[in-house]
Amino acid sequence: MSALLDIEDLRVTFGGTxxxxxxxxxxxxxxxxxxxxxxxxxxxxxxxxxMGLLAKGGKREAARLxxxxxxxxxxxxxxxxxxxxxxxxxxxxxxxxxxxxxxxVGSQMTEVLRRHRGTPRAQAVDRAVELLTRVGIxxxxxxxxxxxxxxxxxxxxxxxxAMALMCDPELLIADExxxxxxxxxxxxxxxxxxxxxxxxxxxxxxxxxxxxxxxxVADRVSVMYAGEVVESAPTAELFRAPRHPYTRGLLSCxxxxxxxxxxxPLGSIxxxxxxxxxxxxxxxxxxxxxxxxxxxAGTLPRxxxxxxHELRCILPEGVPA
Amino acid sequence: xxxxxxxxxxxxxxxxxxxxxxxxxxxxxxxxxxxFSVPAxxxxxxxxxxxxxxxxxxxxxxxxxxxxxxxxxxxxxxLEGMDRLARARLIQPVFQDPFSSLNPRxxxxxxxxxxxxxxxxxxxxxxxxxxxxxxxxxGLSTEQGxxxxxxxxxxxxxxxxxxxxxxxxxxxxxxxEPTxxxxxxxxxxxxxxxxxxRRDLGLTYLFISHNLAxxxxxxxxxxxxxxxxxxxxxxxEALFRDPRHPYTRALLDSxxxxxxxxxxxxVGLGDIMPDPANIPPGCRFHPRCPACFxxxxxxxxxxxxxxxGLVECHLAG
Amino acid sequence: xxxxxxxxxASSRRRIWRNAGAIxxxxxxxxxxxxxxxxPWLAPHDPFTIDLGRRVIPPMWMEGGxxxxxxxTDQLGRDYLSRLIYGARVSMIIGVATIITSGIIGTFLGVxxxxxxxxxxxxxxxxxxxxxxxxVVLVALAVAGFSGGASFTLVILVLGLLLWDRFAVVARxxxxxxxxxxxxxxxxxxxxxxxxxxxKEVLPNIxxxxxxxxxxxxxxxxxxxxxxxFLGLGVPPPEPSWGLMISEAKExxxxxxxxxxxxxxxxxxxxxxxxxxxxxxRDMLGTDLSR
Numbered sequence: 069m070s071a072l073l074d075i076e077d078l079r080v081t082f083g084g085t086x087x088x089x090x091x092x093x094x095x096x097x098x099x100x101x102x103x104x105x106x107x108x109x110x111x112x113x114x115x116x117x118x119m120g121l122l123a124k125g126g127k128r129e130a131a132r133l134x135x136x137x138x139x140x141x142x143x144x145x146x147x148x149x150x151x152x153x154x155x156x157x158x159x160x161x162x163x164x165x166x167x168x169x170x171x172x173v174g175s176q177m178t179e180v181l182r183r184h185r186g187t188p189r190a191q192a193v194d195r196a197v198e199l200l201t202r203v204g205i206x207x208x209x210x211x212x213x214x215x216x217x218x219x220x221x222x223x224x225x226x227x228x229x230a231m232a233l234m235c236d237p238e239l240l241i242a243d244e245x246x247x248x249x250x251x252x253x254x255x256x257x258x259x260x261x262x263x264x265x266x267x268x269x270x271x272x273x274x275x276x277x278x279x280x281x282x283x284x285v286a287d288r289v290s291v292m293y294a295g296e297v298v299e300s301a302p303t304a305e306l307f308r309a310p311r312h313p314y315t316r317g318l319l320s321c322x323x324x325x326x327x328x329x330x331x332x333p334l335g336s337i338x339x340x341x342x343x344x345x346x347x348x349x350x351x352x353x354x355x356x357x358x359x360x361x362x363x364x365a366g367t368l369p370r371x372x373x374x375x376x377h378e379l380r381c382i383l384p385e386g387v388p389a
Numbered sequence: 390x391x392x393x394x395x396x397x398x399x400x401x402x403x404x405x406x407x408x409x410x411x412x413x414x415x416x417x418x419x420x421x422x423x424x425f426s427v428p429a430x431x432x433x434x435x436x437x438x439x440x441x442x443x444x445x446x447x448x449x450x451x452x453x454x455x456x457x458x459x460x461x462x463x464x465x466x467x468l469e470g471m472d473r474l475a476r477a478r479l480i481q482p483v484f485q486d487p488f489s490s491l492n493p494r495x496x497x498x499x500x501x502x503x504x505x506x507x508x509x510x511x512x513x514x515x516x517x518x519x520x521x522x523x524x525x526x527x528g529l530s531t532e533q534g535x536x537x538x539x540x541x542x543x544x545x546x547x548x549x550x551x552x553x554x555x556x557x558x559x560x561x562x563x564x565x566e567p568t569x570x571x572x573x574x575x576x577x578x579x580x581x582x583x584x585x586x587r588r589d590l591g592l593t594y595l596f597i598s599h600n601l602a603x604x605x606x607x608x609x610x611x612x613x614x615x616x617x618x619x620x621x622x623x624x625x626e627a628l629f630r631d632p633r634h635p636y637t638r639a640l641l642d643s644x645x646x647x648x649x650x651x652x653x654x655x656v657g658l659g660d661i662m663p664d665p666a667n668i669p670p671g672c673r674f675h676p677r678c679p680a681c682f683x684x685x686x687x688x689x690x691x692x693x694x695x696x697x698g699l700v701e702c703h704l705a706g
Numbered sequence: 707x708x709x710x711x712x713x714x715x716a717s718s719r720r721r722i723w724r725n726a727g728a729i730x731x732x733x734x735x736x737x738x739x740x741x742x743x744x745x746p747w748l749a750p751h752d753p754f755t756i757d758l759g760r761r762v763i764p765p766m767w768m769e770g771g772x773x774x775x776x777x778x779t780d781q782l783g784r785d786y787l788s789r790l791i792y793g794a795r796v797s798m799i800i801g802v803a804t805i806i807t808s809g810i811i812g813t814f815l816g817v818x819x820x821x822x823x824x825x826x827x828x829x830x831x832x833x834x835x836x837x838x839x840x841x842v843v844l845v846a847l848a849v850a851g852f853s854g855g856a857s858f859t860l861v862i863l864v865l866g867l868l869l870w871d872r873f874a875v876v877a878r879x880x881x882x883x884x885x886x887x888x889x890x891x892x893x894x895x896x897x898x899x900x901x902x903x904x905x906k907e908v909l910p911n912i913x914x915x916x917x918x919x920x921x922x923x924x925x926x927x928x929x930x931x932x933x934x935x936f937l938g939l940g941v942p943p944p945e946p947s948w949g950l951m952i953s954e955a956k957e958x959x960x961x962x963x964x965x966x967x968x969x970x971x972x973x974x975x976x977x978x979x980x981x982x983x984x985x986x987x988r989d990m991l992g993t994d995l996s997r
Contacts, residue, residue, distance in 0.1 A: 106572035106573060106574060106575075107543075107572055220662040221439070222662060223662070250438035250439055250599065251438065251599060251600075251601075251640065251643045251644060252438060252639055252640065252643045252656055252658055253438075254643065254645075255642075255643040255645070255653055255654060255655075255656050256656070256658075258645075258653045259653045259655060262652070262653060277572065277573065278645070279573070279647040280644070280645030280646055280647050281645055282647070283645070283646070283647040283648055283649040283651075284645045284648075284649070284651060284652055284653050285653060303649045304649045304650060306649075307647065307648070307649045308649075317574065318573060318574060319647065321573045321574050321576065321577040322573060322602070322647055323602040323603055323605065323606045324602060324646045324647065324648075325601050325602040325605050325629055325641065325644055325646065330605075330606060330607075330625075333577075333581040333584065333585075334577040334580055334581055334606065335577060336574060336577035336578045336581060337574040337577075337578075338578075340542050340544065340545070340575075341542075341572075448891075451891075451895055452895070453891055453894060453895065473894075473897045473899070474897045476895075476897070477895060477896050477897030478897075480895075481895055481896070482891065482892060482895050484888040484891065484892065485888075486888055489887045489888045489889060490887075490888035490889050490892055491889055492889045492893075492906075492907055492910075492911070493911065494910040494911055495906075495910075503893065503896050503898065504896035504897060507896050507897040507898045507899075507902065508897060550892070553892065553896070557896075
């Protein structure tokens with residue numbers, strides 16, 4: 069049974085700069101796969117590349133890029149356009165800029181269904197009401213007639229989710245869906261996504277920088293750094309035994325309430341994320357890594373260090389536990 | 390007892406939002422009768438979500454905004470009417486967004502020198518010396534001092550903001566979400582830097598953040614704000630160990646720690662969003678409170694003193 | 707949301723050269739500026755010398771033309787090419803002088819209103835609205851008419867006092883945006899006086915936007931001057947303003963069309979060039995105020 073989304077060796081370049089340098093991941097039906105990394109690592113670009121939404125000047129190539137068994141690498145704009153919003157949907161970080169402020173919530177939601185399925189207006193409205201209720205919005209009829217600026221951030225994000233579900237997609241790509249929200253609202257939205265996934269069998273690719281979200285929500289995690297996936301494992305395994313120095317470093321930076329030691333400094337990773345010039349080889353993390361060796365400048369092996377646990381590192385077992 | 394670094398008494402701030410030509414303007418109370426004092430050399434963390442008034446509070450304490458009522462005392466002196474140069478020597482800010490807190494048209498060293506230049510009585514050589522000292526303290530090189538902000542990373546820009554805040558050697562630094570816009574690995578670097586500077590220079594911090602784990606790491610005392618009031622203020626360790634206000638409990642429960650297998654908690658707050666323009670009667674948290682009972686909708690709760698702080702809740706009385 | 711960092715200066719310079727419109731704009735304006743500056747050396751003849759025996763000679767390439775007067779002569783026998791070249795001076799001087807005057811007035815008003823808000827802003831908005839309600843050409847005509855004729859200075863004054871509105875609007879809105887940014891707050895906390903904040907933090911950051919407005923207003927000023935001169939209330943004859951040349955050529959329009967076409971085309975090309983330059987500036991400088 070093929071994976072819902074299967075990416076192998078995806079590369080994205082903008083002019084001379086390589087934003088994504090060969091990442092591979094899969095998302096199964098009913099599974100949440102988290103792509104985690106800090107700013108500039110290329111995680112958002114990855115999601116845009118999958119959707120065919122790269123900015124002008126972005127070039128994408130992949131050894132394999134398939135959705136539900138179909139090879140979508142050479143799909144043109146018209147074919148991708150038919151897929152987007154219908155079988156694969158995306159929600160973004162800033163609900164204010166992803167909802168058109170000039171149109172009501174209702175017209176934006178019904179547009180999706182009418183465009184993809186040719187559904188008559190009345191039925192599309194019924195479906196919109198059904199979904200708004202499903203995402204926990206009270207008085208859905210009232211909301212349909214409102215404009216985005218009349219809703220709070222949490223509500224707008226729920227509208228976005230409802231809109232993404234209009235055509236019953238199989239895959240949902242969520243790019244930092246809760247970063248702009250308050251922490252109490254974030255918990256509600258994430259619970260909602262988990263429920264919907266269970267009920268609808270959605271596959272979710274969740275992009276975030278927040279390791280807390282990853283731990284609570286993901287079935288599988290891929291850690292990205294400077295355009296590459298450096299480590300990939302099932303969630304429990306990754307947190308139990310992080311093997312890549314970057315993953316280790318990242319985990320040590322996150323203060324955990326209740327386990328905080330006030331007088332000790334937080335773990336941190338020295339240095340800054342480098343810019344990757346064209347023709348770069350070797351590990352991008354080597355300048356900040358305390359385990360770096362000369363071999364790190366050459367090609368990196370892909371290792372298997374545990375059950376479904378992959379690592380790109382010169383160290384045979386990664387960082388010792 | 391020595392003078393507290395910051396003392397705030399009955400601080401209140403209202404805004405008027407125009408509703409067009411025909412309706413009367415809406416009154417939005419952003420900060421409602423807030424009082425507290427911060428001992429010298431300590432860190433008060435202020436947490437709350439959007440609409441709670443923490444940013445407005447910070448601006449009033451910095452002297453950027455006039456309170457509608459109440460007063461602010463900095464190092465024992467009243468802020469209102471204080472000469473701006475004297476105020477600059479006492480209290481300085483570090484803001485959230487490293488991209489908009491530095492003038493893009495000026496070089497880093499000029500940005501850091503600005504407070505010294507404004508004082509008007511510092512010689513050029515002294516300015517250069519203090520700027521170099523500040524740069525070194527925050528871990529930036531002289532070469533980086535010649536650059537423009539657009540040539541630095543987010544973390545480096547935040548260091549510049551910190552250097553600028555410290556160049557006058559103030560007593561108090563108000564940090565308004567100083568690491569929220571930074572990557573996790575950089576956040577840790579900046580927090581460590583702030584802690585080190587506080588110890589070395591004997592600073593007092595007012596640290597505003599929505600990230601509870603960061604606040605726990607940094608603050609000695611924490612105040613939780615909701616819709617303009619402080620609903621709980623306790624010693625840091627006590628608050629995190631045993632929160633007494635339902636909102637504090639909900640906030641703590643919402644924090645997603647990087648511990649797998651625990652799922653996402655149901656915080657039980659319901660769907661109603663806090664709106665500073667429509668503050669509920671009685672206890673302002675009651676429409677969302679899972680522990681709401683008879684008196685909550687009718688009367689506002691009084692402040693209950695605890696041995697390690699205070700809380701404003703009917704359950705505590 | 708660009709996750710690909712671009713160096714700030716270099717790529718924008720590259721962008722300007724890739725844009726055909728920008729190259730054209732820079733080229734045209736640069737060329738005409740040079741012509742205006744070097745007029746005394748470029749013009750083959752004195753533009754004021756009247757020679758009634760050589761009236762309305764066609765341009766060199768037409769039948770009856772002579773290489774002595776490459777673009778022919780006008781109705782008073784003056785060399786047309788020379789008049790065209792000196793006319794560039796008039797257009798450029800008036801264009802630049804007007805934007806300096808209107809720029810100062812408009813920027814001052816806009817910045818005051820945007821920075822201080824409240825009653826000051828109300829007054830500024832009222833002034834802008836009042837100014838927008840005035841029909842520029844009619845007022846210009848009235849003023850010129852009242853003062854008994856036209857002159858260089860009068861044209862510049864009138865246009866300068868009437869064309870400041872776009873400066874004011876842009877200055878006001880950009881100032882209002884910048885006023886809320888953290889670096890302005892930081893400057894206030896650092897103890898800077900409001901004037902210092904205005905001069906050192908706000909103005910340098912709105913300058914680029916005002917530069918774009920300046921180029922567009924200059925195009926407008928040039929056209930308005932031509933219109934005023936056409937109506938006899940702009941630059942007084944015998945100054946070779948292109949507008950005046952068009953006006954004087956009205957009578958010969960059907961028999962000697964080149965007399966009216968040549969200054970008309972020159973005017974069109976200059977205004978086009980200035981507009982293209984303004985567009986290019988806007989593309990290059992971008993609109994983000996906080997970076």
